[in-house]
Amino acid sequence: MNGAAGGVGHFALQIAKWKGAHVTAVASGRHEEFLRDLGADAFIDYTKVAPEDVVQDVDLVVDAIGGPTSARFLRSMKRGGALFPIFGLGAAGGDEAHERGVTMSTTQIRASRAQLEDIRPVLNDATIRVAIDSCFPLSDASMVHKRAAEGHIQGKIVLTVDEQPGYRA
Ligand SMILES: NC(=O)c1ccc[n+]([C@@H]2O[C@H](COP(=O)([O-])OP(=O)(O)OC[C@H]3O[C@@H](n4cnc5c(N)ncnc54)[C@H](OP(=O)(O)O)[C@@H]3O)[C@@H](O)[C@H]2O)c1
Incomplete structure (x- = not known):
């Protein structure tokens, strides 16, 4: 799981664990x-080592960084594996994926009531937890962009209605 600490990654990691996978998380050391x-x-600090150089024979890479850089993971994968850039725009490597027998695909999220109903029990019993990076009132929505631009997000940024700011650095 590349970009494992962010809004998408921390859920993807937990869903993979819930489904029984052995998960290597890639993020900065913090x-x-x-x-x-x-x-x-397992954990890889991408600021110290390139994950694609140390991981081998994986079945699935979920890449929350994605885009043009996802193809570097192809050499880390098993034949028959799957590479899933969360951000698909600019993703390259289709020919190499084909040669290596790796499925490369992406999608755009669509809210699904049925899927949310499926996942409700594991949210309620904290099998899957929601990490909150920071919290801002709707009236201060521009702060969300400021926080996002700072990077190193851990979990989700929350916008609240009629609440005071509770920024957690
Ligand atoms: N397809 C869809 O429907 C869909 C839906 C939601 C989001 N997205 C896209 O998915 C991407 C991720 O979204 P998000 O909400 O998870 O973002 P986010 O909350 O900003 O998280 C990004 C995470 O990546 C880490 N990171 C930055 N550079 C990295 C690198 N080189 N290697 C590994 N980790 C790195 C950051 O912290 P550290 O640098 O400290 O590790 C941060 O924790 C965005 O491009 C977003 O647009 C797509």
């Missing part, structure tokens, strides 16, 4: 304790 607490079996 997130290691957080990601191990969410269930990561």
